[in-house]
Structures are given as C-alpha cells and as structure tokens.
Amino acid sequence: MPSPFRRPRRAQGRTVAALCRWRCRHGRAPDLFRRGRQRACRLSQRLADDDPGRRPQLHASRGRAPPARCLAQDRRAVRSLILALALVAAMPAGAETCLRGVNLSGAEFGDLPGKVDTDYTYPSEQAIQRLGKLGMSAVRLPFRWERLQPQLNGSLEIMELAYLDQTVRRIEEAGLVAIIDLHNYGYYAKKQLGSAELPAAALADVWGKLAQHYRDRPKLVFSLMNEPYDINSADWAKIQNTAIAAIRKAGAKQLLLVTGTAFGGAHSWTSDLPVGNNGRDLLGVVDPLDRYAYDFHQYLDADYSGRAPECSAAAGALKGIDDVTAWLKTHGRRGFLGEFAASNRPECLTALRQMVTKLDASPQQWLGWAAWGAGAWWPADYVFNLDPTPAGERPQMKVLLERFKAKRPTAVCGREAKP
Template sequence: MLSILGGTLVLQSSAGAAGVCFHGVNISGAEYGVDTAGVYGTNYVYPSEKTVRYFAEKGMNIVRLPFRWERLQPVLGERLDTGELDLLRKAVELIRSYKMKVVLDPHNFGYYHKKRLGTADLPARAFADFWIRLSIEFANDDDIIFGLMNEPFDIHATDWLSAANQAIAGIRAGGARNLILVPGTHWSGASSWEQEFPVGVNGDVMGGVKDPGNNFAYEVHQYLDEDSSGTHDTCPKAKEAVEGLERFTQWLKRHDARGFLGEFGGSKDKACLAGLTAMVEAMESAPEQWLGWTYWAAGDWWPETEGNNIQPTASGDRPQLAAILEGIGTGERPSCSTLH
C-alpha cells in the first residue's frame, strides 16, 4: 500500500510482490466534441459496461477517464451541471464495480473553450474553483484519483505551476485527501521533461509543486513515433522513448517524487510492440518511483483504424494488449492505496 514515511509517499507491498501498483487504460469518448456541449449518445459517450468488463478481465486495475471541463461546468465559477455530473458518477461507479480505480481527467489541454489557462479570460482561480467543486463530489474515495489537466501545452511552466498549486490548495482546503496527478506543460512529455522550450523547462520548474496533503505524483506522457505525438503508425523513436522514461525516473529520484505514465501507445508495427513492452518493463523495474500507467487508448467510439487503438476487434484482442501485458511480468502484484 501507499503510506507516509518521513513525509514521503512510499510503496509498501507484501513479500514477493514486484512491479508498479497500477496498470490500465484510457477509455476515450466522454471528451469528444470541441467547443460545444454536445448531446450525450450523439456527440460523446462514457464507457460501456462491455468495454469496462473486457479490460477488467484482462487484469487492468485502473481507468483514466477523459471528459470535458466545459460540459461539467458550463459557466466558469458556477456550480457543476447536475446532468453531466450524474453521467460522470455513473461511469465512475461502473468502473469501480469491476474493482478498478479511476483517474478523473479533464481532457482540455489547458483551455476552456478557446480561453487559455493563465490569461485574464481564464485565470488560475477559475481552474481552482473547478477542482474545488469536483473534488468535493469525490473526496476521500480511495478509488478516485484527481488528474489535474490533460497535456497543458502552451502555458509557461511557471504560470502552469502557479495554477496547479492553486488547484491543489483548493482541493486540500475542501478536505479531500485523494492522490493528485500533476502534469507539466508542453504536453508533459517524459523524454522532453528537462528540455528547454519557449514555455520553459518542466524539470527546472515543476519541482516546485506544493501539496499540503503530500499525496501527489507527476503525470507524464510518452509516445514512440517520429515526433512523440502518437499520431504515426511507425515507431522509429522507440529506443528514445524508453531512454526518456529512464531519464525521468532519475529526475524523480533526485526530487524524491513519484510518477505516473498517463498516456503511451503505439500501432501493431513490430518496433512499436517491442517498444511498448520495453516501456512497461522500465517502469516495472522502478516501483519506488513509478505508481503505474494507463495506455492510450480504448473506447466504444474510438476509430477502428486509429493506430494506437486497443479496443478489441470482432476477432479478438489487438496485439498491443499482449505487448503491454508482456512487460508486466508474472510476479505477485502490490496492493496499493491512494489515500493516506
């Protein structure tokens, strides 16, 4: 389980246990639609029981659940939409009924409609307000993890750190002790964590996360294709992706911190499959630093021809599933708690 030892989040597991706590999948669909509320069942969808059951039976124990901030909070600074909150709750309860944990993931890239976080139109206090309201709804549920934001990409690292810290402070002030996942800016890439970009250097700035509850981990993403975007069907940078995870592992060690790989994926290309296995193995070999991972992606509406798709076909499992499961190994898994 996870507990505090000398002020640090640590992994405690039974004798003979090996590897990270959490291995799972993103189930896409509720984040569909851009700059519009949309109609449930027409423009967006939450996971079906069939899909949830499939991944639970494959041994997954966590689902990262993308959704849109705009639908859940139609007006900044005001209450959450009761209808959308009910849909989110039902999806969470469905996943929990299959004994899987849930990462709540506002899949907004640092935006609300076309307003960029950190500007006068979308100040950090609006982001904190959203998380205060959402965290109250799911406070202190050991099965619920708060993923602050999916891939903020063009907000300066110092501005993003300030917004993240304000959201964390609000969550804790409301009494929620849940594990919080904190990304960096510039898509929160693992391999680029210590590189300099116009928006700053995550590795230089994000060590400044302040959590009064001391219960957070850094969320990074990593793909294996030519530009680390996950949009190509070949993986010429598979080796670089694994090396990026290893460098990030060292950064975590230096900062006495924990990490979570919120997205990674590849096609059925042989280099991609080998890279996926190697990435999982790299995390499994460092459970002191890594809490786990969620593959991108599955979903009832996920495009059939999308290269990273891990949703089963009519003929059965996709080869990417075998690749990531191969990396897990066969040792006894640790039993992990997200509250302390």
C-alpha cells in the same frame, strides 16, 4: 490526446533559439475527432497513410533541446532523500494499488457543447467490466471541463455530473481505480489558463467543487489537466498549486496527478523549451498532504506526437523514460505515465514492451501507467485501438496483458494494497 493546433515542424536536434520559433495556432479550431461519431472514419488508418498530418493525436512537435543545468547540489540531494523517506512514511499503508491500465475514450469527443451518445459518449458498463476482467487495476477517464461546468465558477451541470458519477461507480464496481482526467490542454472555451479571462482561480473552482463532491470516494484519482502546451512552466506550477489548495481545502485526500507544460513529454522534461523547463519549475508543486505524482506522456513516432503508426523515435522515447526515472529518484518524487501507445508493427510492439518493462522495473519512482487508447467509438482501423477485434485481442493489448498479470509491489502501491 488530441489538441486543436497546427503541428509545427519537427524540432529535434535544433537549438533553443530555433525552438523559440515554435508557433501554435491559438484559434483552437475543433480538431478532427471532436466532430462527433459520424466523422470518426477520419481517424482511420486509411487516411493516416494518405495524410499523416490528420491523425487524431494532434500534439506539438516535441524536440529535445540542450539539457538544463543540474539543480541538485549535495545539500539538496540530502534534502531530497529526506523528502522521499518522509513521503513514503506519510502515505497510509496500502494507499494505492499499482495503477496499470488504459485510457478509455469517449467523454472527451465531439464539438461543444455536444449531445451525449451523438457527439460524445461515456463508456458502457460492459466495456468497463471487460477491462476489469483483463487484470488491469486502473482506467483513465478523459472528460471536458466545458460540459461539466458550462459557466465558469458556476455549478456543476447535473446531468453531466450524473454521467461521470455513474461511470466512476462502474469502474470501481469492476475492481478498478478511476482516474478522472480534465482533458482540456490548459484551455476553457478558447481561453487560456493564467490569462485575465481564465485566471488560476477558475481551475481551482472546478476542482474544488469536484473534490467536495468526491471527497468520500477515496479510490478516485484526480488528474488536474491533460497536456497544457503553451503555458510557461513556472506559471503552470503556480496554477496547479492553486487547484491543489482548493482540493485539500474541500477535505479531499485523493491522490493527485499533476503535469508539466509542453504536453508533459518525458523526452523533453529536463529540456530548456520556449515555455520553460518542467524539470526545474515543476519542483515548485506544493501539496499539503504530499500525496501527488507527476503525469508524463510519451509517444514513439518521429516527432513524439502520437499521430503516426511508425516508431522511429522509440530510442529517444525510451531514453526519456530513463531520464525521468533518474529525475524522480534524485528529487524523491513519483511518476505516472498517463499516455503512450504503439501500432501493431513488430518494431513498435518491441518498443512498447520495453517501455512498460522499464516502468515496472522502477517501482519506487513509478506508480504505474495507462496506455492509449480504448473506447468503442475509435474506428476499427485506428492504429492505437486497444479494443478487441472479432479474432480476439489486438497485439498491443497482448503485450500489456503480460504486465497486467505481473503484479509487482511498489513503495507506495502494493499487490495487497487497496486505495
């Protein structure tokens, strides 16, 4: 979700050289929805119609560059098959439930440091219980690194950790799997991960401490970082490996979600981009337990940014899901679609239904998905709002409810399996 940078012009159909002119604003000025609840009206449909550039989903343009050369030779294909079989065999019986649910926003909102229930909020028990009763199995919970660890390499902040603990407990009591998501885009207080100011060890430190704190909660899923966007893909793989090593050293055995750079878009996963090639370089992710999946995000609007109600790029988005499914199958990996959304326009609801149907049709490749976006602080007319209206569930949620009730088993998460 929202990233504080200037949106470049749409790059779809351009050459790699043209993509290299992609410019981001590194000043990291606070984006609209991080200014507290009192300004939430800025995210409304009314302003979207007047100024599409002011949507809260401030992702970069995600054009498709020419695909990279296929890396798999016959020998590597055999190795991938062996790896896939070993990965499934290594998973304990019933290691995960099928992860189908929504993102539950609030804790990632507002200026830093912010005041809880004024600038940002954690979801209420009632909101969580409602989601559990709808038949879903997972909730992705975004939160901010700077609030949880106010000083780099320092202790976790007691009250913020208590809020996170309480929310995780409520999610589990509702019969759901909590996916805790470090929603920071590869930054901490305007410092970029991988720089001298913010080395990979900093991410390893916070996740090592979270892993030690939560290692006895096996149902929890750790999502290492939301949508890093301007970090080289090979460097990003190494940074995540450092965090994974710290998590496993702490004795935590939870399922991990790793992502690619360039926002982790499915549509550009195997493309050569200015920041590298995720499909090539993210194969370098290493987990001693082989208990991880790749977190992809995919929106339907013209530049795949998720800040407009139209869905003119639905065909490209659906092709991106197909391409990633093939990539996962080829390399014996697993995926999770951590963000996607649609407005209530009929053609967008059709694309939404097609997307989740594709995911559920490839259970050996996809652990599941989490749609954007639920949360009490979203304006009533926010185009991706999944909270109910006085008249009942929104059209988007009705589409998802069809899938929540279709409990299909998968290779590593089945109907009877409990994490």
